[in-house]
Amino acid sequence: MVNKPAFPPASNFIRQIVETDLAAGKYREVVTRFTPEPNGHLHFGHAKSICLNFLLPQEYGGRCHLRFDDTNPTKEEQEYVDAIREAVHWLGFQWEPHEHYASDYFERLYQFAQALIERGQAYVDSQSADEMRASRGTLTEPGRDSPYRARSVTENQQLFGEMREGKHADGAHVLRAKIDMRSPNINLRDPVMYRIRHAHHHRTGDKWCIYPTYDWAHGTSDCIEGVTHSICTLEFEDHRPLYDWFNQRVAEAGFFSPPLSRQIEMARLNLTYVVLSKRRLIQLVEEKHVSGWDDPRMPTLAGGRRRGYTPGGFRTFAERIGVSKAHQVIEFSILEDCMREDLNELAPRRMAVLDPVKLVIDNYPADREDMLQLPNHPQKPEWGKRDAPFARELWIEREDFQETPEKGYFRLYPGNDVRLRFGYVVKCTGMKDGVVRATYYPDSRSGTPTADKYKVKGNIHWVSARHAHAADVRLYDRLFTVAEPGAEHDFLADINPRSMTAVRSQLEPSLGAAKAEERFQFERHGYFVRDRDGGFNRTVTLRDSWKK
Ligand code: ATP
Ligand code: MG
Numbered sequence: 001m002v003n004k005p006a007f008p009p010a011s012n013f014i015r016q017i018v019e020t021d022l023a024a025g026k027y028r029e030v031v032t033r034f035t036p037e038p039n040g041h042l043h044f045g046h047a048k049s050i051c052l053n054f055l056l057p058q059e060y061g062g063r064c065h066l067r068f069d070d071t072n073p074t075k076e077e078q079e080y081v082d083a084i085r086e087a088v089h090w091l092g093f094q095w096e097p098h099e100h101y102a103s104d105y106f107e108r109l110y111q112f113a114q115a116l117i118e119r120g121q122a123y124v125d126s127q128s129a130d131e132m133r134a135s136r137g138t139l140t141e142p143g144r145d146s147p148y149r150a151r152s153v154t155e156n157q158q159l160f161g162e163m164r165e166g167k168h169a170d171g172a173h174v175l176r177a178k179i180d181m182r183s184p185n186i187n188l189r190d191p192v193m194y195r196i197r198h199a200h201h202h203r204t205g206d207k208w209c210i211y212p213t214y215d216w217a218h219g220t221s222d223c224i225e226g227v228t229h230s231i232c233t234l235e236f237e238d239h240r241p242l243y244d245w246f247n248q249r250v251a252e253a254g255f256f257s258p259p260l261s262r263q264i265e266m267a268r269l270n271l272t273y274v275v276l277s278k279r280r281l282i283q284l285v286e287e288k289h290v291s292g293w294d295d296p297r298m299p300t301l302a303g304g305r306r307r308g309y310t311p312g313g314f315r316t317f318a319e320r321i322g323v324s325k326a327h328q329v330i331e332f333s334i335l336e337d338c339m340r341e342d343l344n345e346l347a348p349r350r351m352a353v354l355d356p357v358k359l360v361i362d363n364y365p366a367d368r369e370d371m372l373q374l375p376n377h378p379q380k381p382e383w384g385k386r387d388a389p390f391a392r393e394l395w396i397e398r399e400d401f402q403e404t405p406e407k408g409y410f411r412l413y414p415g416n417d418v419r420l421r422f423g424y425v426v427k428c429t430g431m432k433d434g435v436v437r438a439t440y441y442p443d444s445r446s447g448t449p450t451a452d453k454y455k456v457k458g459n460i461h462w463v464s465a466r467h468a469h470a471a472d473v474r475l476y477d478r479l480f481t482v483a484e485p486g487a488e489h490d491f492l493a494d495i496n497p498r499s500m501t502a503v504r505s506q507l508e509p510s511l512g513a514a515k516a517e518e519r520f521q522f523e524r525h526g527y528f529v530r531d532r533d534g535g536f537n538r539t540v541t542l543r544d545s546w547k548k
Contacts, residue, residue, distance in 0.1 A: 012323045014052070014264055018060055018229060026259050027228040030062035033100075034088070035218070037069045038080035038202075040278040041293045042087045042301045044314075044335070045269040051318035052266075053231060054093040065098040065225055071217045073201040073208075081202075083293070087301040092311045098225075102217050103203045105224055108255075109212050110164065112220060113175060113193060115253035117156045122193060123149055124159040125176045132174075135181070136189055142182035143189045149178065163196055166209045170196050175210075179245060187242045191215055219243040220250055222261035230261050233268040234325070240265070266323045272483040273332040274299040275491055289495055290479070296537045297479040297499050307476065308519050308529030308539030310346070313339035332478065336540045343519060343527040343539065348376040348383060351421065351461040352522035352536075353506045354473055356395040358435045358465060359412075361426060364392040369464070370445070374422050386510050390423045393465040395506040400460045401428070401436045410457035412436060418458035421523070422446050425454040461523050469512035472535035473505040473528070507536075 021027050032053040036042060042050075054064045066088060068081055088095070116122035125132065125148045137143035151159075163173055175194040183189055193216040198209045219242075222230045230243075240263050247260045268276075275281065276299060284290050284298070294302035304314075317338040321330050351374070370390040376383040396412070405413040412418050412428040419425045425444035429437045443450040477499045485494040507522075514520070514530040519539070522528050526541040 010319075010322060013325065014056070014229070014231065014266065014323050015059075017262075017264060018056060021228070021262070022060060029228070030057045030060045031065070031226055031228045032056055032062070032231060033065040033067050033222065033225065033227050034095075035067045035069045035102075036084050037072065037075075038077060038084060039072070039075040040080060040282060041083050043276050043278075043281060044271060044274070044299045044301070044304065045276040046087075047091065047301060047314045048269040048318050048321070049231070049233075050088055050091055050093065051315050052323060054091075054095075055315070055318075056229070062228070063098060064093070064095055065100055065227070066095040067100040067102065067221060067225070069214070069218070070101055070103045070201070070203060071212050071214060073197060073199040073211055078202055083302065087305075090301065090305060090311060091314060100221070100225060101203060102212075102221050103201060105217070105221050106204060106208055106212070108224065109217060109220055112250045112253065112255055113160070113212075113216075114157070115255070116177065116193075116249055117160060117175075118153060119249070119253060120153060120178065121249050122156070122175055122177050123151050124156050124163070124173050125149070125190075126159075126173050129171060136186065137181070139186065143186075145181050146176075146190070149181075149190070160194075163194065163210050164208070166198065168196055170198055172196060177216075177242075177246070177249075179242075185238060185241055187215070187239050188245070191242060215239055215242050216246060219247045219261065219263070222263075223247050223250065223256045227261045228259070230263045232263060232265055234265045234327075235268075236263065237265045239263075265325070267326055267328050269321070270327075270329045271299065271332050271335065272329060273478045273480050273485070275480070275485050280486075280491060283492075287492075289492065296474070296476055296531075299479075305517075306529075306531065307537055308343075308527060309339050310342045310519070312346070313342040316342060329484075333544050336544065339540050340527070340542070343521065347519045347521045347527055349374075349378065349523055350511055350520045351388065351463055351508045352473070352511070352525060352528070353395040353397055353461070353463050353468075354475075354503050354522075354525060355398045356463075356504075356506045357398045357401065359394045359396045359401075359426075359438060359462065360435055361392050361394070361424075361438050361440045362429070363439045366392050368392070369466075370423070372422055372446075388422070388508050388510070389464045389467045390420075390462075391464040391466050394420070394462040395465050395468055396420075396436065396460060396462050400458075401431065403431060411460055412438070412458070416458070417454065417456045418460055419444075419446070419454070419456050420462045421459055423462070425456055463506050463508050465506070467509045468506040469509050471505055471507055471511070473503050473507075473538065474531075474535060475501045475503065475538045477501075502535075505536075511536075 034053045125146045135144040174192045176190045179188045181189050194210045243263045294306045296307035373385040401412040414430045424440045426438040426440045444454045479499050480494045481496045482494045485491040516532040519529045527539040528536045
């Protein structure tokens with residue numbers, strides 16, 4: 001389902017760069033990529049990056065690749081690869097046939113590295129990790145050349161070959177780029193290109209025991225794929241000179257031809273009331289503060305999906321928050337507003353009693369039932385109507401009755417007339433043994449010519465007790481009680497102990513047939529989604545209940 005944008009796309013600095021590059025003829029099409037590391041599940045921050053990377057080529061012509069950044073052998077797992085593919089598809093994006101893996105390029109990267117060695121632009125360093133750290137310098141002091149920096153090309157070739165063949169232990173040597181140990185940019189002080197790691201890789205198995213670093217693999221992979229605009233987060237701004245250095249050297253060696261890929265940095269998404277760090281998300285799952293990766297309270301795409309969030313809502317959100325170069329913290333309520341807007345368009349209306357109390361209509365015959373037709377969406381008559389039986393015994397919300405009404409209360413209290421939504425007007429006669437009692441006006445049925453003579457202020461929803469579908473409904477609240485979890489102490493101390501309330505509810509019978517992931521508006525309560533376990537999860541309330 002394609003979400004129609006609420007307003008035309010706003011210009012931003014990334015669109016401007018793309019437009020300038022296209023106008024100048026630098027690139028003929030826009031090729032972006034989304035590069036998750038398969039060591040965790042995707043979260044709401046990734047959704048921003050996914051929408052941006054996939055929508056730019058849709059807008060300007062081109063394509064987006066999905067590339068798994070699997071350069072790190074020990075932390076990555078197939079389970080994450082599968083979950084990431086599913087989440088990106090769920091958001092509504094396609095990348096096929098451009099599913100790539102950094103590990104697919106290991107052989108080519110190795111050749112590139114050999115070329116750099118041959119050209120005197122890379123060398124094998126045999127200092128210990130501590131020695132390397134000590135000679136690296138600081139932000140204010142230059143680094144010092146490694147005693148191995150002057151090794152001959154032949155010796156470097158020999159050692160690098162041995163590293164690959166497994167002749168050396170982890171940590172014995174590294175391959176470094178020969179750039180400048182005195183550069184004011186620490187990233188250019190002879191950065192490491194390869195480390196020895198005798199470790200099994202989820203795709204290449206035991207073929208390799210040297211693994212490329214992120215900086216070395218990332219830009220070269222972009223160029224291999226013909227990526228034009230390589231969008232990343234701000235932490236990589238200082239890595240851009242290195243990104244360009246590597247690609248230019250490999251191009252000079254004859255492996256790439258211009259135009260080379262261009263790195264663009266933007267601010268990462270930070271959201272109030274959630275955590276978006278993989279480490280913290282993993283901790284929440286492993287320490288069982290939540291039921292799993294797809295717990296509806298988790299800010300993961302799997303969690304959002306089970307919560308009832310929509311792909312269209314995420315797209316609207318990504319467009320609305322835009323992209324910027326400045327650090328940004330976005331209010332969680334903006335995401336919720338985007339979900340509400342989308343759900344208002346796509347969720348049929350239903351009646352659901354979440355805190356049920358019985359209402360008995362004493363003058364309505366026990367063996368009778370009216371079949372009422374209720375509109376599925378008030379603004380969309382084309383969505384049609386559904387049947388809802390009306391009978392003598394109904395479930396209503398406990399809060400829709402007050403023995404002694406407070407000021408301004410228009411719902412059920414002894415002597416007051418109220419309309420049962422889409423049904424009859426009833427007069428409340430009181431409460432006995434925990435059951436609310438009333439009588440009904442037979443000529444007040446909604447939609448009949450005589451209905452209009454009843455002017456009532458209260459209009460409440462109901463469900464026939466005999467026909468109701470009983471279900472567990474989970475009312476979710478924010479997972480953290482503070483806007484910035486962990487700002488003052490361990491983030492776990494900010495967990496909201498009341499982030500989930502389960503209620504046994506009585507729903508209109510048509511909801512019994514709802515399929516998993518079907519979404520509804522429960523009138524007066526909010527948007528809900530059917531869970532795979534048969535219950536319903538509240539996605540979001542109708543209004544922002546957090547606004548004071
Ligand atoms: P780490 O590198 O610590 O494992 P990560 O959050 O960078 O975590 P990746 O899987 O590497 O996770 O991220 C994939 C892509 O998503 C990257 O291009 C990254 O820039 C982008 N991304 C990650 N987090 C955010 C965020 N909060 N906002 C926007 N983009 C993000
Ligand atoms: Mg990363």
